[in-house]
Amino acid sequence: MKTASAYILYNPLSLALFMDEVGGSLSQRKDGLTNTFDPDRSLFPLLLRPRLMIQDPDGIIATGDHTTDLIDCRWYIGSDESGERITSDTAGFQIGAYGELTVRCNVQPSTPLNLFFACAYIDTRTQKPYRKTYLLTLTSVIGYELALQVEINAAKKMAVSPYLTNMQRSITATFRNGTEDIADEDAVYNWQVLENGDWRDISEDDLFYVSGQATRELTIDRAYIDKEFLRVVVCHKNYPGKTVSAHTKIYRWYGQWDEREVITRGKFIRPGTTEIEVRCFVDTPKGEVVSPEEYFDITHIFTTNEKGAAQTVIGYGESVVVPASIVGKDPNVIPVFGCDVKEKTALRACTINGQQVTVNGLIMTMSVPNE
Numbered sequence: 001m002k003t004a005s006a007y008i009l010y011n012p013l014s015l016a017l018f019m020d021e022v023g024g025s026l027s028q029r030k031d032g033l034t035n036t037f038d039p040d041r042s043l044f045p046l047l048l049r050p051r052l053m054i055q056d057p058d059g060i061i062a063t064g065d066h067t068t069d070l071i072d073c074r075w076y077i078g079s080d081e082s083g084e085r086i087t088s089d090t091a092g093f094q095i096g097a098y099g100e101l102t103v104r105c106n107v108q109p110s111t112p113l114n115l116f117f118a119c120a121y122i123d124t125r126t127q128k129p130y131r132k133t134y135l136l137t138l139t140s141v142i143g144y145e146l147a148l149q150v151e152i153n154a155a156k157k158m159a160v161s162p163y164l165t166n167m168q169r170s171i172t173a174t175f176r177n178g179t180e181d182i183a184d185e186d187a188v189y190n191w192q193v194l195e196n197g198d199w200r201d202i203s204e205d206d207l208f209y210v211s212g213q214a215t216r217e218l219t220i221d222r223a224y225i226d227k228e229f230l231r232v233v234v235c236h237k238n239y240p241g242k243t244v245s246a247h248t249k250i251y252r253w254y255g256q257w258d259e260r261e262v263i264t265r266g267k268f269i270r271p272g273t274t275e276i277e278v279r280c281f282v283d284t285p286k287g288e289v290v291s292p293e294e295y296f297d298i299t300h301i302f303t304t305n306e307k308g309a310a311q312t313v314i315g316y317g318e319s320v321v322v323p324a325s326i327v328g329k330d331p332n333v334i335p336v337f338g339c340d341v342k343e344k345t346a347l348r349a350c351t352i353n354g355q356q357v358t359v360n361g362l363i364m365t366m367s368v369p370n371e
Helices: none
Strands: 014-022 027-031 046-055 071-077 093-095 101-103 113-123 128-143 148-152 157-160 168-177 187-195 198-201 209-211 217-221 227-236 239-252 258-265 275-284 296-304 312-316 319-323 335-343
Touching (some): 168 187, 258 335, 312 319
Antiparallel strands (some): 046 101, 148 168, 168 217, 227 239
């Protein structure tokens, strides 16, 4: 029998492979200040979902989405199948059905990440495979959202009472970008003092300095401050050109006070009276000052009610004892005692010929009357 063979022919399929990005995008933004990512894939993973669209010119295979017919789906880290294959053990990734890939890793701006997808589709008309691939790249860009601000836990003007028992004070800076606090390890702090119209860095040469330069908390000893302007200058270590500052004026302030001279012994002078004691009292709205000589320079003066009578200094400090003979014996001449009281300055370094005086390595200091 003579035979003749017939051939079944089909027109090629039209296949298009797409990659849908679900719940994110291929690109991220890394904040250069906080080192955080937006979006952060560890919290909001990216789902890559292949989508296979088919069109059959012969109309045998239904036109449309045939993603569920995909087989041999494989993902690689790299630009082709020679890269590292992604499996269930690959950190930062999770493989799902029909080639779905969940990405949970963030990508650094300096190291973009290529992902390569390979799959196959079996033509049900011919049982022959079609192979399709898809290449994509995960990228990240670095950026800054700068809304830097700093504040300190001190008023713009801060009065210092000399009567305080603890003269040390810590001034703490809070550094933020917007409403977010910036970690100390990402901040650069510099505390400064105004001197002769210019700001300079605070150092151990400043008597009022205790500790804290280059940190967020400066500790000072206010016993050494008459009036100082202090400020903190801060920047983010990743953005040194952008600085912000906050300042305070610290000044010594006695408030309202009034002195009074009281004869505490010998007010009535009789022939047997041998001594007279006078004492200076300093009063404030909050009461009498204890040990006023610690805060005030007190000079006691003696004179009489006679016109042109000389004023004689009889002593210094809170109280003075003088012999009763100082007043004389004339009952018509009235002895008068008074006090001249001046506020003391903060502690200052003692100097000789412009050089600070030290004792056992420590700077000698003293208070002087505030003229």
